[in-house]
Every structure is written in structure tokens, then in C-alpha cells.
């Protein structure tokens with residue numbers, strides 16, 4: 001083949017490259033620049049202030065803990081739901097539609113909805129009180145109850161963002177021809193074996209996309225945490241917000257932003273490597 | 284014992300009837316070919332036997348066990364899929380080994396059986412490759428090897444050799460038959476290649492429009508077709524059908540007179556191209572030759588009998604020119620008489 005079409009792919013991606021450059025790359029460079037400039041020269045002063053802050057290590061460990069707990073739960077739940085949904089003959093679209101409703105709700109609204117459930121005078125306490133299980137209003141979301149606060153945030157996150165994983169996995173499952181599973185069944189594979197040996201490996205590309213998307217977003221978690229716990233449960237994005245708005249210190253806020261980006265990029269690199277599918281193993 | 288009894292199986296997809304009361308018995312160790320045109324329901328029947336599709340009514344009994352409601356893996360059979368269904372994420376070795384691994388066979392056993400199946404199908408050179416790097420024909424052979432490796436009592440094959448070149452197909456088909464005969468495997472083999480069916484099968488079931496038109500040995504099917512469809516589908520060239528009028532138990536075509544199975548009325552005469560021979564003196568059934576095609580082993584003459592299209596096979600040395608009128612003599616015992624209304628063959632006398 002002569003190379004007569006070699007410039008066409010570049011021309012076709014040029015608009016998105018320009019778009020990304022203007023709206024993504026420029027702010028990115030500005031942010032990085034902001035984070036490493038203090039006074040009149042380059043310095044790591046902002047990063048030192050960030051790391052020296054009382055809430056910093058708590059924010060790091062909270063963010064990681066939340067990601068490590070929430071993302072696996074979401075993937076397992078979404079896998080189970082996707083498998084069930086694709087097995088449905090009737091009402092499939094309706095079930096899928098209902099399951100994806102949380103996707104249409106903004107994360108702040110979702111956080112506020114869970115706050116209404118879980119706050120001192122919320123529905124949960126009313127129900128527990130009516131059942132005689134608690135003597136009066138009980139705080140679940142305060143600094144004194146870090147584990148129930150964590151549990152509440154994790155639950156809200158799972159509720160809010162599992163659907164995006166579900167949608168990606170269902171799209172992936174539909175791409176796998178049913179003959180593979182049928183052949184495995186003929187040759188004696190039980191349902192669990194079929195899932196493990198056939199479906200899961202063939203779903204790897206979709207699983208990779210879903211994990212990258214969810215993990216990156218999990219490291220940026222903010223609105224739900226802010227609604228439920230405020231600063232009682234510091235997370236990285238929340239600290240960036242506090243430094244930007246309350247402390248009016250754009251340099252440290254930018255340092256947080258750069259840190260979140262670095263973590264996300266590292267996580268993405270790990271997924272790309274660990275879950276890569278060699279081209280000859282694709283259907 | 285692993286005989287297969289298919290008892291009045293019906294399959295409906297919505298309002299469409301893909302199978303209408305199909306009954307078929309395959310004896311233990313027998314090789315039955317399912318032959319029929321595209322869309323006649325061959326794959327559907329195979330999938331019902333395998334349990335991948337649920338019949339709308341009817342029963343499937345394998346080895347005396349009613350398996351109608353059993354899951355595929357409990358039916359103890361192997362299958363070659365029409366579109367191979369070779370696992371893309373496993374090497375050829377692991378593909379062929381899949382059934383053995385499910386049976387928890389020992390490592391040595393797996394290796395031995397995989398290597399034997401792979402050698403039989405000439406894929407032993409590709410055991411470490413992934414299917415994406417194989418040709419269509421090689422992938423198809425992986426699918427066959429995967430089914431043979433488990434040494435099944437019942438084997439269902441859906442056009443397993445359709446993607447091979449003629450030479451390799453001939454070789455594979457001979458080896459396949461030898462292996463299956465030796466192992467005593469009960470086999471149902473779907474094909475729409477009639478020479479393959481003729482060469483391989485103990486019996487052939489000819490399917491048409493969701494029904495089995497005829498079941499019988501290759502010779503029976505060929506010599507005494509049960510319907511007009513079977514006569515026209517089997518044989519190359521296909522059987523000729525000539526409309527004739529019977530009167531007083533005799534039918535007249537040109538100057539020739541043939542004995543009829545009915546006293547009077549319009550019926551069709553089924554005549555195999557190779558059952559007619561040219562007469563020396565031009566007497567007999569008149570045949571107007573239009574095209575002469577030398578095929579090497581024979582001459583294929585296309586023309587008309589009584590104004591109706593017919594193809595006749597003549598010896599390669601026969602002197603026939605296009606445009607000539609020749610005479611044909613036929614053996615009345617080798618003729619098939621078809622009821623024009625039902626399309627079914629009439630009882631032979």
C-alpha cells in the first residue's frame with residue numbers, strides 16, 4: 001500500500017487535539033506553574049506547606065482508603081448486575097434504565113440525599129427510633145464516629161457511581177458472542193467456571209476502561225464527602241477546595257491538584273499495564 | 284450405548300416454525316449426515332440435541348436417558364460449532380485441552396490426547412499460537428480437534444470441514460471417518476455438501492423446510508428419492524422431472540411408451556441423467572441436445588425432452604453434436620414416479 005492516506009488520521013484528530021490543547025493543556029500547565037511558583041521564583045514551598053499541613057496525611061490516607069474500598073465493591077457489584085441484566089429476556093431495558101438512574105443525579109445532590117437519610121434528624125434515625133433501637137437522635141456523621149462516617153460516604157459513593165461501571169461492562173458483555181460460553185458449557189464448564197475462564201478474560205478490555213474511569217474519579221471524590229462530612233473526613237480534592245476558597249492560597253491548592261493528577265496518572269499506567277490484552281488474544 | 288432418539292421435536296421462533304415434528308433415530312456408533320439447503324433447520328436441530336436451544340415440544344433421548352430438560356453439560360456430548368467458537372484468549376493447545384481440563388484429566392493425559400487430536404487434524408505445528416493468528420480452515424480444525432480430544436460417545440458436527448480446500452477436505456474426511464468408526468462414536472454430521480454426506484454417512488437424513496424428507500442409506504437416497512425435493516437436491520446433475528400424461532397405464536413420450544404406476548392422469552417422471560443411455564438407431568425417448576459439455580469422465584448433455592429441460596450423462600467417447608436429436612433408452616425399474624400434487628414419490632411396483 002502506498003502511503004497516500006498517511007496524513008488523513010492526523011487531520012481527523014487535529015480538531016480534538018486543538019480543543020484539548022486549549023481547554024486542558026493550557027490550564028494544566030498553568031496549574032503546574034502555579035504550584036511551583038512562590039513569591040518571585042521557582043520553589044517547592046507550596047508542596048512543603050501542603051505536606052506540612054495537619055490534614056495532609058489524613059487526606060491522603062482517606063482518599064486511598066475510600067478508593068480501595070469503593071472501587072472493588074463497585075466492580076464486583078457491576079459485574080453481578082451486568083451478568084444478570086444480559087441474561088434477562090424481557091424488561092431488560094427497563095431494568096437497565098432503573099439501575100442507571102443514579103447516573104443522572106449530580107454528585108452534590110446525591111450527597112445531600114444521603115445526608116437527609118443519615119443526619120441526626122434524618123430518616124434513618126427516625127426509623128431506628130420508631131423501632132425502639134436507639135434512645136434518641138444519634139450522630140453518624142461526626143468526627144467522633146469516623147467509621148460510620150466512612151461507611152456512609154462509601155455507601156453513598158457506591159450507590160452513586162456503580163452505574164457507570166455497569167454501563168461499560170454491559171456494553172462489553174454484549175460484544176462477546178454467546179457461542180464462546182455455549183462451547184464452554186458443552187465441554188462441561190459450570191456457570192462459575194464459564195464466568196471465570198471465558199467471560200472475565202474476554203471482558204478484560206471493558207474492565208480496564210471501567211477501572212481507569214472509576215479509579216480516576218474516585219481519587220477526585222469531593223462533593224459527596226463534603227455534603228456528608230464536611231472537613232470531618234478530609235480528602236485530597238476537598239483540601240484543594242479549602243486552600244483555594246477558605247485560605248485563598250492558590251499555590252497550595254494547585255499543589256493538591258497536581259498531586260491528584262499524578263496519582264491518577266500512575267493508577268492509569270498500572271491498569272494499562274496489568275490489564276493489557278495482547279492483540280492476538282482479541283476475538 | 285449412546286443412541287440418539289429425536290422424538291417429534293418442534294421448534295418455534297415466535298410465529299416461525301423452524302422445525303416441524305422432526306423424528307430421527309441414530310443408532311449407537313452410527314454416522315448420520317444431516318443434509319439440506321441453507322436455512323432448513325440443520326443447526327437448529329443440532330442445537331436442540333445439544334441443549335443450547337429448548338424445543339417447543341418433543342423429546343430428545345440419548346443413550347436411553349431423556350435429556351430434553353437437561354443442561355448441555357449434563358448431556359455428555361461434544362460439538363463442533365458452525366462458526367467454530369474457538370476461544371480467542373487461549374492458545375490452540377488450551378483450546379483443544381479445554382474439555383479434558385473440565386473433566387479434570389491428569390496433565391499427562393491432557394498432553395497425550397491433545398497431541399493425538401492435533402496430529403490427526405494437522406494442527407500440531409500451531410499448538411502455541413493464538414487462534415487470531417490462524418487461517419479460517421486452521422481455526423475450524425482446532426474446533427474439530429477440541430471435540431475429538433474428549434473422546435465423546437456422541438459427537439455433533441455442524442459443517443466441520445466447510446472451510447478447507449478440496450484436497451484437505453477429502454483427506455480430513457477419510458481420517459475423521461476412520462477415527463470415529465474405530466472409537467464407535469455416534470455422530471450427527473451437518474453438511475450441505477452432498478458428496479461429503481454420500482462419502483461419510485451410514486445413513487443420510489435429507490432436511491427441507493424444517494422437516495426430514497427422507498432418511499436412508501446414501502444409495503437408497505440416491506436411487507429411490509422419496510420426494511421431488513430429494514431427487515432434485517441429491518446427485519449431480521440433479522434428477523430430471525418430466526411431466527407426462529398417463530392413459531390406460533401407459534405414458535407416451537414421442538414414440539416411446541413407458542409403463543405408468545397409475546391408470547390415468549398427469550404425473551411426473553423422475554429420471555437420473557446417468558440412468559438413460561443413447562440408442563444407436565435414434566429410437567426411444569427423443570432428446571433435443573442444446574449444449575454438450577465435456578467433463579472429462581463423461582459428457583454432460585443439456586437439452587429438452589418433450590419441450591422440458593433435461594440433463595443427460597453420456598460416455599466421454601459418445602459422438603453427439605449440439606442441435607441434434609438423439610434417442611434415449613431407460614430401464615423402467617430405475618425410474619421414479621412423482622405425484623405432481625404432493626411432490627411425493629409413488630409406491631414402486
Ligand SMILES: Nc1ncnc2c1ncn2[C@@H]1O[C@H](COP(=O)(O)OP(=O)(O)OP(=O)(O)O)[C@@H](O)[C@H]1O
Pocket residue numbers: 296299301319320321322323324325326327328365475
Ligand atoms: N434465534 C432465532 N430466531 C429466529 N429465527 C431463527 C433463529 N435461529 C434460526 N432461525 C431461523 O430458523 C431457520 C433455520 O435456521 P438454521 O440455522 O437451523 O439453518 P441451517 O439449516 O443451519 O442453515 P445453514 O446451512 O445456512 O447453516 C432459518 O430460517 C432461520 O432464519
Ligand SMILES: [Mg+2]
Pocket residue numbers: 325326327365441
Ligand atoms: Mg447451520
